[in-house]
Amino acid sequence: MPGVGLNAADVLVVGAGASGLAAAIEAAATGASVLVLEKNAVPGGSSRLSVGSINAAGSRLQRRAGIVDTPDEHFDDMAHFVGAFGAQENLALRRLLVDHAAETLHWLMSLGLSFYGPTADPPHRHPRMHNVLPNSSAYPHYLWKEARRRGVQMSCNTEVLELIQASDGGVSGVVARVAGQRTEIAARLGVVLCAGDYSNGAAMKARFRPELAPVPGVNPSATGDGHRMAEAIGARIVNGEVVYGPGLRFGPPARPSLLQRLPPSWGLGKLMSLALAVLPARLFRPFVMSFMTASLGPEPSLLKSGAMLVNSLGERFVDEQQAPGLAIAAQPGGQAWLLLHDALARRYSAPPHVVSTAPGVAFAYLPDYRRHRKDLYRSAATPGELARATGLPAPALERVLSARGEQGPWHALGPLEARIVITDGGLAVNSSHQVLRGDGSVIARLYAAGAAGQGGALLAGNGHHICWAVTSGRRAGRFAAGAPS
Numbered sequence: 456m457p458g459v460g461l462n463a464a465d466v467l468v469v470g471a472g473a474s475g476l477a478a479a480i481e482a483a484a485t486g487a488s489v490l491v492l493e494k495n496a497v498p499g500g501s502s503r504l505s506v507g508s509i510n511a512a513g514s515r516l517q518r519r520a521g522i523v524d525t526p527d528e529h530f531d532d533m534a535h536f537v538g539a540f541g542a543q544e545n546l547a548l549r550r551l552l553v554d555h556a557a558e559t560l561h562w563l564m565s566l567g568l569s570f571y572g573p574t575a576d577p578p579h580r581h582p583r584m585h586n587v588l589p590n591s592s593a594y595p596h597y598l599w600k601e602a603r604r605r606g607v608q609m610s611c612n613t614e615v616l617e618l619i620q621a622s623d624g625g626v627s628g629v630v631a632r633v634a635g636q637r638t639e640i641a642a643r644l645g646v647v648l649c650a651g652d653y654s655n656g657a658a659m660k661a662r663f664r665p666e667l668a669p670v671p672g673v674n675p676s677a678t679g680d681g682h683r684m685a686e687a688i689g690a691r692i693v694n695g696e697v698v699y700g701p702g703l704r705f706g707p708p709a710r711p712s713l714l715q716r717l718p719p720s721w722g723l724g725k726l727m728s729l730a731l732a733v734l735p736a737r738l739f740r741p742f743v744m745s746f747m748t749a750s751l752g753p754e755p756s757l758l759k760s761g762a763m764l765v766n767s768l769g770e771r772f773v774d775e776q777q778a779p780g781l782a783i784a785a786q787p788g789g790q791a792w793l794l795l796h797d798a799l800a801r802r803y804s805a806p807p808h809v810v811s812t813a814p815g816v817a818f819a820y821l822p823d824y825r826r827h828r829k830d831l832y833r834s835a836a837t838p839g840e841l842a843r844a845t846g847l848p849a850p851a852l853e854r855v856l857s858a859r860g861e862q863g864p865w866h867a868l869g870p871l872e873a874r875i876v877i878t879d880g881g882l883a884v885n886s887s888h889q890v891l892r893g894d895g896s897v898i899a900r901l902y903a904a905g906a907a908g909q910g911g912a913l914l915a916g917n918g919h920h921i922c923w924a925v926t927s928g929r930r931a932g933r934f935a936a937g938a939p940s
Contacts, residue, residue, distance in 0.1 A: 461610060463641040464490035466935045467629055468649055469615045469681060472500020473921055474905025475649030476598035477928030478935070483605035487644060487936040491602070491609040492631055494676065498609065499595035500651055501674045501877070501906070502921055507591030509563075510576065510583050510918030511556035517573050517583065524581040526553040535578045536915035540697050545911030547886060552912065552923055559926045560585055567597045576917055584918050594921070618646065618684050618901070625899025626688070645900040645935035648890070649928060652878040652906035653679025654698070663695035663880060670701045670784045672875045681907035685882050689892040690901075693911040695880035701780025701873035703752040705831055751811040751819070752871070753793060757803060763794040763859065764871075769842065769851030780873040792845060792869030795821075796861035800834075810868075824868060833867040841865045877920060881909025888931035904931040 466482040468475045471493035483489045491498075511517075512529035530553045537544055564570065570585040587593050602609075614632045619639060621627035628641040653659040654672030656679035661668035682692055758764070758775040766772050766786040773782035783791045795803070800821055802808050809818040825832045835841035838856040842849035845867050856865065882903045883891040890901040890908070902908070904927035906920070914920045 461490070461633060461638065461640060463628075463643065464488045464608070465642070465644045466490075466932065467492060467640060467642040467646045468932070469629065469646065470500060470649035470651060470905070470907070471495075471498035471595070471599070471609060471611070472649060472651060472905060472924065473502035473594050473598060474908075474924035474928035474931075475500070475647070476595065476602050477925045478647045478649055478902075478904055478932030479602045479607045480598065480605055481929045481932035481938075482647070482936040483602065483607050483932075485933065485936040485938040489602075489605075489607045489932075489936075490640070491607060492613045492615050492629070492640070493609060493611045494614040494680070496611055497595075498599050498611070499592070500649075501677060502594040502924065503592055504674055505591045505921055506917070507587035507594060507921060508918040509556065509560050509570070509585045509587075509922045510579065510916070511560045511585060511922065512553060512581070512583050513557045514560050514573065514583070514585065515557075516560075516570065516585060517581070520573060520582070522573060522581055522583075524583055526556070528580060529553040529556065529583065532579045533913075533916065533919070537913045538915070540694065540913055543694060543911065544913045545693070548884075548910050548912035551886060552914075552919070552926060555926045555930075556922050559922055559929070562929070563594075563597070563925065566601050568593050579916075615650070615680065615684065618688055620688055621899075623899060624689075626901040629684075642900065644937055645902055647888075647928075647931045647935050648681035648685060648882070648901070648903040648907045649905050649924075649931075650679075650681030650907050651677040653677060653682055653880070654700070654875040654878050656682075659683070659695070660698065660875070660878075664698050666781060667698055667701065667875060670780065670873050670875050671789075673704065673877075677906075679878075681903060682880070682882060685890055685898070685901065685903065685907075688898065688901075690890050690898060691883040691893045692880050693883045694909070694913070695878075697879035697913065698875060699877050699879070699915070700875035701778075701784060702876045703780065703783070704872050704874045705752055705828070705868070706870055706872060708828065708830060753810055753868070754812060756808070757793070757795075757810060760802070760808070761796070761799050763855070764791045765794060765847065765852065765855055766791055767847065767870075769848040769855065771855050783871065783873040788870075790870040790872055792847065792867050793871055794841075794856070795866040795868075796859070797864050797866070798862070800866040821866065831868050831870075834864055836864045838863070838865065841867055845869065878906065879909060879913055879915070881911070882907055884908045884910035887934045888927055889934070900935075902931040902935045904928040 465487035512524040572585040573582040575582040576584040619628040811819040833844040838853040905924040
């Protein structure tokens with residue numbers, strides 16, 4: 456393998472999420488030297504923060520369960536999710552995703568990841584949701600383990616600032632900040648941009664969806680660096696206005712849940728998969744709830760059923776029947792509290808009325824929050840007592856609750872915040888994941904994968920983004936190293 460250091464490598468990969476690590480592995484598998492540049496202290500990116508599920512048709516797990524499914528059916532089912540943006544989707548990339556999804560799942564399993572399922576996820580016509588075990592940290596753990604085995608080098612706390620253009624207009628390397636110094640790093644074969652989306656990039660959101668600019672993203676480091684650097688040398692962004700959110704999220708617990716703390720070992724994943732398949736679900740429900748109540752927000756149906764929102768001043772500020780995300784983001788501290796009268800609380804304590812849903816995994820009800828998120832849940836017999844329990848101003852809260860004319864005791868969940876979940880705008884790419892200029896020509900030696908290289912594919916619905924990240928990352932890494940797909 457040719458030499459690799461902080462001055463040059465055959466292939467440079469920008470970003471160490473699922474797409475970047477997959478790209479690095481496949482590029483290194485060709486014999487190329489690979490250097491991954493990651494601006495955070497550890498690898499993982501948005502994949503570490505995800506639920507981690509993959510929708511795939513024709514998998515071994517489906518066949519084992521007697522499920523007959525095809526990529527053609529998966530392709531058609533994805534159309535149910537695209538909504539008003541359907542006319543502008545890159546169908547060729549949707550086709551590429553569904554045709555490679557099962558292969559991607561099997562490849563991840565070959566690296567040591569374990570999956571439970573497949574489970575149903577309507578309106579998909581077949582159960583094709585494969586849920587990672589024990590948690591999404593398995594992605595960076597096993598991908599980076601394989602990358603190291605292949606000889607990949609990584610430089611963390613390294614921010615890539617710009618792309619270096621060669622005399623032919625293509626890319627010959629990057630400028631990065633290494634140990635506080637601007638450093639030029641050459642790429643002998645190619646650069647793969649895997650820098651994530653722009654869900655926390657205020658300037659890019661202001662450009663494409665100005666009303667969402669002040670709403671933070673779930674991933675603080677997803678600032679659209681790859682999009683910005685590629686645009687600076689002539690690349691084009693496709694579907695920049697496709698932004699998911701603002702979604703409602705409860706603040707994370709001070710201490711990660713048990714499920715989030717579990718090590719992503721091969722043995723534990725296999726044990727959990729076997730146990731979920733053969734033992735009663737009730738035995739694992741408390742375990743799964745510790746994840747759900749730490750990572751998910753309330754379902755819209757809760758607000759439509761009569762739950763009320765108040766801000767940190769104890770004031771009602773929005774019509775809860777409308778999407779409240781923007782209004783919450785504009786409140787003091789960007790926070791709100793959900794208030795439920797007792798009859799509504801009882802209603803959302805049992806099926807079919809759920810507070811939160813992890814598709815294909817489980818449902819969480821109000822008692823689950825009372826048990827697993829004592830930091831979020833409060834109840835009291837009177838408005839004054841609820842004000843003391845939550846720290847909200849008593850006069851305002853009493854005024855708001857009295858105006859509703861409903862009976863206590865009262866229940867509160869909060870604080871609640873609005874977050875941009877993910878963006879689907881990506882750099883225009885061809886089927887070889889080469890980045891394209893505005894006129895459709897290829898920028899030589901520049902590739903993009905994951906959210907940065909989404910190319911017009913619309914990945915709404917569960918289990919598609921991380922599948923695209925790994926699928927496109929693998930392919931882009933091979934192409935960047937000069938290998939056939």
